[in-house]
Amino acid sequence: MNFEKEISRRRTFGIISHPDAGKTTLTEKLLLFGGAIQEAGAVKSNKIKKSATSDFMEIERQRGISVATSVLAFIYKDKKINILDTPGHKDFAEDTFRTLTAVDSVIVVIDVAKGVEEQTEKLVEVCRMRNIPMIVFINKLDREGKDAFDLLDEVEQKLGLQVTPLSFPIGMGYDFKGIYNIYEKNINLFSGNSKQNIEETIAFDNIDSPELEKIIGEKAAISLRENLELVDGVYPPFEKEAYLNGKLQPVFFGSALNNFGVRELLDCFIEIAPAPRPKMAEERLVKANEKDFSGFVFKIHANMDPKHRDRLAFIKIVSGTFERNTPYLHVRNGKKLKFSSPNAFFAEKKEIVDISFPGDIVGLHDTGNFKIGDSLTNGEELHYKGIPSFSPEHFRYINNADPLKAKQLNKGIDQLMDEGVAQLFTLEMNNRKVIGTVGALQYEVIQYRLEHEYGAKCTYENLPVHKACWVEGNEKDEEFKEFKRVKQKFLARDKHNKLVFLADSQFSLQMTQQKYPNVKLHFTSEYE
C-alpha cells in the first residue's frame, strides 16, 4: 500500500443544485460510468416532495434513502471517487452547508431553461467564500433553453464566478446536434437515444476543416465556428491553478438524462479536481499526507430502527489512515475511542473496512458521543473549523406534552440537536426551550421523531422572533450590563452556552444596535 498514491487517487466532492436541475440523474450517470450500478433508476432521489409535510411515512422513507445516498463511492480510471450527497430542499440547507465542509470540490448543476436559481445562489456563495474549486454543468440541452452566452453571463453575474467554457453546445433543444469539447478538441454527436450508452466521439483538431460541414451541416458549422471564436475572445484560457484556488470555473454542457456530455465532464473532473486538500484546524493547517490520523464529524444520522438507538457519525478523514480497532482521541471530551466496525461506503452499500485514507468518509456507530464538528485524532488536540450556525428563520417554544416523559424529551431534543436537525436556545429568564429551524418542515420531523424514537410528546407555541444574533460584550462594561438587564426577556443561550439576542423585529434590532453601540451583535455563531 502506497500512502501518497492512495491520497492522490481520491476525489471527494459534492453536487449542488436547485431541486430538479438534475443532480440525482447526473449522480446516477456518474455511477454508471464507474460500473458501480448496472441500470438507470438505481439511485433514488431523496427529494422531499411537497406532500411530505403531512406524510410521515414519506419522511421516514426519505430518511432511509438519505442514509443510503449519503456517500456514494466508485472507482473510475483508477480514481476513487466519493460523492457526498447534498439535499437540495431549502429546509435542509444547513445540512448541505455542513456537508460542504467535507468536500474538496463541487460540481454545480444548472438547468439550461431555468438558469441560475435561488438555492444554487446560496450554495455557490458558501463555496465561493471558502474558495472551493467548482465545475459548472449546464444540463438538459436536449430541451429548449437559454442562449449559451446569455447563460454564461448569468452565471458570472448572479453567482459571482469567473467562467470559461470547456465545451460548447451545437444547437439546442429540437436542433441539438451535439457538443464540441474544447478541452479534448473533439465532437460528440447527439443521437437522441443514447440514454444508457457511452457515446463515441469524433476527434476534431481543426475546426476549420470542411469535414465539419459534412458532419453537422453548413449552418451549424458556421455558427459553431463563430461561437468558438467568441469563446476564445471573451473567456480566459483554462488554468488549473486558478480553478484549484476557486478563481476560475470551467463550464460543461450536456444532458444528464441522455448521458450526454457526462463522460467529458467526468474525464476532465478526474484530471483537474483536487485530491484531498489541507484543512485548517484552529491550531494549524493539517495536510493529507501527514502520518497521524485526524478527521471530523460533518453529519450524524440516527438509526431508523427505534430498537437500536445508535447513530451513524460520518467522519471525513483529513490526514493519516483510519484503522479499525485502533484507539483514537475524541478531542472534545478527551476520551479514547475504538471502533470495531467502521463503515466504508461503496455505491449504495456500506461495508466494514480495516483501513481508510484521507478523502474517504467512514461511518462510525455512535451511542451519543459525537456532535457535528467534533474532531477525532491520533492524540493531537486539533479542532477543525466547521461552518458557523446562522440565524434560523422560524422560532417556536417546545413544550412537554407528557409530564411522565420529561427525561426522554430532554434526551431526544439533545440528540436531535447534536445531529443538527435544528438549533436549540434556552431563555435566560425562565429556562424555556426554543427551537429554531430553517424551514417549517423540521418541526414536524422533530415531533415525529421524538415520539417514535424517544417515546416523548411535544407541542409547540409560536414565538415571534425575527432573528437570532450572537452577542459579544464585555462583562465589566456598564453598557453591556444595562443591555443584559433591559433585554433580559429576549436573551437566550445556544447549545454551546453562547449568549444570543432574539430580536422580535428588524426595527428593535436596529434600535438595540443604536442604543448599545459597544455590544456587538453577530449574525453567525462564529466571530473573530
Ligand code: G4P
Ligand atoms: P434533482 O436531483 O436535481 O432534484 O433532479 P433530478 O435528477 O431528479 O431531475 C429532475 C427532473 O429532470 C427529472 O424529471 C429528470 O428526469 C429530469 N432531467 C434530468 N436531466 C435531464 C436532461 O438532461 N434532460 C431532460 N429533458 N430532463 C432531465 P422528473 O419528471 O421530475 O422525474 P422522473 O419522473 O423522470 O424521475
